[in-house]
Amino acid sequence: MTVRVRFSPAPTGYLHVGGARSALFNWMYARHTGGTFILRIEDTDAERSQPHLIDAIRDNLQWLGLDWDEEYRQSDRFHLYRQAADSFLERGLAYYCDCSQDAVKARAEARGESGGYDGFCRERDVQPGDGVVVRFRTPDEGIVAWDDVIRGHVEFENSLLEDFVIVRSSGVPMFHVANAFDDLDMGITHVVRGEDLVNTVPRVLLLRRALGATDQPVFAHLPLIVNEKRQKLSKRRDDVSVGDYAARGFLPEAMRNYLLTLGWGPKDDIEIRSIGEFIEQFELADINKAPAFFDIKKLEHFNATYIRALDAEAFAAASVPFRGSIPDKLFTALAPEIQNRLVRLNEISVLVDWIVGDAPEPDAADWQKVMTKPGVADVLDAVIAGMADCAWTPDALEALVLGVGTDLNAKSQLPVRLAVTGRRAGLPLFEPLAAIDRPIVIGRLRAARARM
RNA sequence: GCCCCGUUCGUCUAGCGGCCUAGGACGCCGGCUUCUCAUGCCGGUAGCACGGGUUCAAAUCCCGUACGGGGUGCCA
Numbered sequence: 001m002t003v004r005v006r007f008s009p010a011p012t013g014y015l016h017v018g019g020a021r022s023a024l025f026n027w028m029y030a031r032h033t034g035g036t037f038i039l040r041i042e043d044t045d046a047e048r049s050q051p052h053l054i055d056a057i058r059d060n061l062q063w064l065g066l067d068w069d070e071e072y073r074q075s076d077r078f079h080l081y082r083q084a085a086d087s088f089l090e091r092g093l094a095y096y097c098d099c100s101q102d103a104v105k106a107r108a109e110a111r112g113e114s115g116g117y118d119g120f121c122r123e124r125d126v127q128p129g130d131g132v133v134v135r136f137r138t139p140d141e142g143i144v145a146w147d148d149v150i151r152g153h154v155e156f157e158n159s160l161l162e163d164f165v166i167v168r169s170s171g172v173p174m175f176h177v178a179n180a181f182d183d184l185d186m187g188i189t190h191v192v193r194g195e196d197l198v199n200t201v202p203r204v205l206l207l208r209r210a211l212g213a214t215d216q217p218v219f220a221h222l223p224l225i226v227n228e229k230r231q232k233l234s235k236r237r238d239d240v241s242v243g244d245y246a247a248r249g250f251l252p253e254a255m256r257n258y259l260l261t262l263g264w265g266p267k268d269d270i271e272i273r274s275i276g277e278f279i280e281q282f283e284l285a286d287i288n289k290a291p292a293f294f295d296i297k298k299l300e301h302f303n304a305t306y307i308r309a310l311d312a313e314a315f316a317a318a319s320v321p322f323r324g325s326i327p328d329k330l331f332t333a334l335a336p337e338i339q340n341r342l343v344r345l346n347e348i349s350v351l352v353d354w355i356v357g358d359a360p361e362p363d364a365a366d367w368q369k370v371m372t373k374p375g376v377a378d379v380l381d382a383v384i385a386g387m388a389d390c391a392w393t394p395d396a397l398e399a400l401v402l403g404v405g406t407d408l409n410a411k412s413q414l415p416v417r418l419a420v421t422g423r424r425a426g427l428p429l430f431e432p433l434a435a436i437d438r439p440i441v442i443g444r445l446r447a448a449r450a451r452m
Numbered sequence: 453g454c455c456c457c458g459u460u461c462g463u464c465u466a467g468c469g470g471c472c473u474a475g476g477a478c479g480c481c482g483g484c485u486u487c488u489c490a491u492g493c494c495g496g497u498a499g500c501a502c503g504g505g506u507u508c509a510a511a512u513c514c515c516g517u518a519c520g521g522g523g524u525g526c527c528a
Contacts, residue, residue, distance in 0.1 A: 010528045045527060101526070113453080116524080133526055151457070160455060168526040175528050199456060199523045223458080230520065258464095261477085265465045269476040288458095288465080291521065295463050298478045308491075341490045402487065413487040425489035 003035025005190050007061075007068070008179070010042045011053040015060040016240040017294060018194060018225050018233050021259045025222060026192045027066045028260070028282045038186060039068040043075045044178050060242045063252050065275070072186070074178045081173035084181050084211060085134055085166055093210050094166060096128055097121035097135045117162040134167035136176075136207065144202040149220040149284045151195075156202040164203055176200065180207035183217055192220045192284065195291075196232060220284045223263045224291045233294060240294075249322055249345025250299070254306040258299045262292040272305055304343045315339050322348045326356050330435055337427050350423075355432045359422035359444060366424045371452060375410035380449045382408065383416055387442050394430040401430070419448030 007023040009015065015023075030037035039061070043049035054073075061068070074081075088094035097120070104117050111118070117135070126132060138161040145155035166177045183191065183204070198221050205216060224232045233240050245255055253275070260278055261271055264287045310318060315335060322345045323331060331338075331352075338351055354360070370376070382404040390396050405412030418424050420433065420441055433441060 008528085012528075042528060048527065116454095131526095154456075156455075162524095165526050170526080172526090174526070179528085194522095195457070196522055197528080200528085221457090224522070226521080228463095232522070261464060263464090265477090267466075269466065271465085271477055290458055292465090293463055295478070298464065301478055304490095337490090398487070405487085411487095417488055421488095423489090427489085429487060 001189060003030060003033040003189050004038065004187050005030050005035060005192055006038035006040045006183075006186065006188055007066075008040040008042045008182075008193075009057055010045065010048070010175075011050055011057060012045070012048045013235050014053065015057045015242045016233065016235055017242060017245075017259065018240065019057075020060065020064060020242050020255075021225060021262060022193050022222060023061055023066055024064065024256060024259050025220075025264075025284075025287070027068075028279060029190065029192060029284055030069075031279045032282045035189075036069045037067075038070045038072070038188075040071070040182060040186075041073045041075075042175055042178065043073060044078075044081075044172060044175050046075070046172065049075070056243065060246075063246055064242070064256050065252055066256075070186075072182070074175075074182065077178070077182070078173065080185070081177045081181055082167070082171075084177055085173055088136065088166070088210055089134065091210075092137070094134050094136045095122060095163075096126040096132050097163075097165075098126045098129070098132045100131065117164070119163055122163070131169050133165045133169050135163040136166045136203075136210070138163050138203075138206060144205050146201065146205070146216060146219050148198075149190075149218060150223075150287045151198075151221055151289055154198065154201075156199070158202070158206075161202055161206075166207070176203050176207055180204045180211060184208055184211055184213050188217050190218045190220060190284070193222065195221045195224050197221065220287065223288055225262055225294050226291045227294065230291065230293070238294075247346075249342075249347065250303050251306045251318065251345075254303040255299070257306070258302045261298075262294070263288045272302060300343045307339060307342050307345070310339065312336075319345055319348060322346050324349050324352070324356065326352050330355070330432075334427060334432060337431075341427070351427055352432070354421045354423075354426075355435060359420060362418050362422050362424075366418060370414050370418050370424060371448070373411065373415075375408055376415045377449065377452055378408055379404055379410050379412045379415055380419065380445055380452075383412065384442060384445050384449065387438065387445070392434055392438055394434045397433050398430040415448075416445065420444045 005026040007026050009019050027037050029035070039058070041054055041057075043054070085094065089096075099117070099120055104120075107118055107120065108116050121135070122137065139158040142158045143155045144158060145153065148154050164176065165174055167173050182188075201219060208216065227233055227238050235241070242255070246252070256275065257272060264282070265271065266273070266278065266281055307315070307318075312335065316332065319331075334352070338348060341351060342348065383401055386400045386404065390400050401412050401416050413429060414424060417426070417429050421429075
């Protein structure tokens with residue numbers, strides 16, 4: 001049996017990390033087994049689906065290096081789902097219902113329940129028309145069960161399932177039908193998705209049987225990715241857009257690698273390695289059941305590690321969108337030192353802004369810590385004097401500044417750094433310093449001296 | 453309310469009855485290297501939710517409790 005898996009996002013928003021993780025695990029499994037990875041856009045809800053988001057999702061998947069072998073859109077296949085619903089109707093497996101949503105709710109409240117359809121129209125022989133939906137007739141007894149690769153045996157009682165809507169009053173089929181039909185039609189062997197979808201399984205399985213299937217796909221419900229409050233990541237309250245991570249200077253390989261450690265881990269404890277090695281080891285059965293916290297700190301560690309591992313050419317290419325106005329030649333000269341200090345690519349500007357443009361105002365606490373030390377005024381005076389006629393090279397500047405420190409028995413590098421760069425941490429000082437015009441450097445030192 | 457599920461260091465995980473006085477990673481703390489910071493290297497910190505069983509032996513199996521989460525749409 002050849003494995004066929006699918007990632008089926010609804011284009012109601014940008015790809016978020018939860019979706020990316022589902023896509024990743026499906027992709028991993030397909031690549032591990034030599035199977036087929038399918039991208040299926042579940043856009044049956046025309047009102048909420050936005051076409052431009054489909055492209056965004058495709059772009060984000062590509063960015064992550066997740067390539068798919070087949071692609072479908074459910075909006076192209078409405079007629080198939082309609083045919084399926086019609087056949088249910090003909091065979092008495094479904095019926096028309098003209099109850100308004102308010103009426104359904106009112107009756108539920110009268111029964112003392114919070115919601116749920118009561119089967120009111122089962123025998124009423126309602127005819128199609130305005131405001132009429134199609135409902136699937138669920139069995140009154142029995143159970144629906146499956147052995148989830150991750151969660152083990154799960155079962156639901158049919159009696160608890162209400163007769164759910166399969167075709168909207170607009171005539172458009174609901175996702176359950178589309179989902180069940182397509183999984184069967186496309187020969188999906190393994191359904192790998194988030195745990196938030198477990199309770200749709202009974203409906204989908206019932207539909208699948210009605211469609212004539214005698215088998216079921218293998219299900220694997222992934223643990224959710226949660227925020228610091230241990231709630232499912234949400235687009236509204238959490239920072240989860242994959243595109244945003246790209247824009248902030250996360251490397252796709254780092255993101256992909258990090259996502260892989262959420263709910264799954266390599267047996268040998270080596271967490272950062274090539275995707276090929278991960279693919280070799282990957283098994284659905286090894287995935288955890290417990291939700292995992294999306295830890296940005298650890299993601300940043302992965303990202304920094306991946307940035308450092310880039311060769312010169314790759315780093316130069318990756319940094320292009322984040323470089324700002326720094327000249328290529330200077331950037332190249334400083335690249336190894338920059339690369340070593342980055343957690344995110346968008347931190348490049350913080351490291352180099354003072355070389356190309358004005359230095360930022362020093363932080364008050366930093367100023368206090370550095371400039372109020374005894375001897376600092378003398379150091380600055382001596383450095384200013386020395387810079388008037390020293391050679392303007394990294395070596396000469398280093399000799400001058402450190403020499404002053406030795407002569408006066410004081411810290412000299414830090415005050416000069418703060419005066420010239422506006423910060424107390426950053427790139428090695430003298431190389432970039434030599435790239436700035438002499439009068440500008442002296443000017444900054446004088447300004448700092450005057451503030452003391 | 454009802455249905456489903458989860459619980460190993462602060463966080464992500466290894467562990468699938470003896471190899472566990474519980475291993476790794478992030479974070480945090482300390483040290484060394486160093487023009488600052490960072491890197492690198494060395495060291496430290498901290499955990500099997502709780503209570504009962506089963507067993508010669510339980511983090512690992514069973515039951516219960518507690519806590520947490522997901523779902524409960526003419527969204528997916």
